[in-house]
Amino acid sequence: MAVRLPRPHRDDVRIALGGLLGGLLLYAVGLGVRPADEPIVLWPDSRALLLPLVVTAGCELLRRAMPRTALLTGTVAVIADLFTRGSLATVLMFTDLMYAAVLYGRVATARRILWITGLCTVAGTVVPVAVWRVPEALLVGVGVGLVALTPAATGWIVRNHRDTAAAERLRAEQTALLAEIDRTQAVTAERARMARELHDMVANHLSAIAIHSTAALSLDDPKTSKDALAVIRENSVEGLAEMRRLIGILRDESGDRETSAAPTLDGLESLVVSARANGLDVTLDARHEARLPAPVELAAYRIVQECLTNALKHSSPGHVTVTLAQLDGALTVRVTSPYGDRDGPRAPGSGAGLVGMEERVALLDGTFEAGPEGAGPVKVWTVRATLPITHRTHRTHRTPGTPDTPGTPGTHGGTE
Structure with a gap:
């Protein structure tokens, strides 16, 4: 089977043609490297130098595609050229x-060529001096160094620069890719955070509005309708205020406004009062240090808020308990509510509430559980969130007006 040679690069074709035409021009004017009467010249006929010239020019066509083969063949040609008048x-x-060969060949081949040319240069310097013992013998080593070592070393330097540039380009591309991935993740995380905030801030008020408006429409009682409209108006005003705060957070580039406006555990009492006004029978027992890290307080507040919203939408009549306890460097939030069928109006759920709570807890490396407990006709829906605390002030805080004994263990009302 015939071996198909690779197609030469157009620059290699130009180099080969340039070298061949230059050699032919030197041949035409009768210029040679050595005089015909030198002892080393075995073929004094000037036409003898054309064969090494043509072979070397042909090797130039393979300098990029087959560098090692081209060098070996060219070495044979240049050795043959030594025994002619030379070109x-x-x-x-x-x-x-x-x-x-050093620039385009394999790394192992390039290193081997450097060693060989270096050793040939040293041998070409030491051996002639030792044999002839004349200073002119040093010119042999200089010639070998110029013809072999110098181009090999130059190719190695250029190769290193080329590889370094390629590595830097690759590193820059990887850095840009990582930056784009980080940006995408940051945008996704920010969108998820804002979705949680929007859901937690508005869902409570809209759920109350939906339930009381349904009650006002279904019951033909002026007093009931008036009370429902009052609750609807109160939740509408509070929901509008929350929306304005969220819009202010989005427009504030510094982020300081968000930190200062973020709800804390001190607002749990008013949150419970609002839930009672919406018709929930709820008690709060909170035992924690006076000031906890802001992310912990925000997560705990939003979890309690979402639990009360779910209890308002889904729980059956009964008592809802909210318990906060700090133990072993963690804040535990528990909310329990009756679980079962309800006769009153029910607000639709989207399933985002439990997902949002779980995400908040996961961001703080905490644990989260939610589900029904108990057997038989009496069941409670329990949500339990454990939030690690990194900074403590060693001062106990109790929400005013709460009982001295902890509430019923458990957590979170309803199923979002």
């Missing part, structure tokens, strides 16, 4: 083959 074009093309 400067052949020698110059051989130096280019040496350079190309």
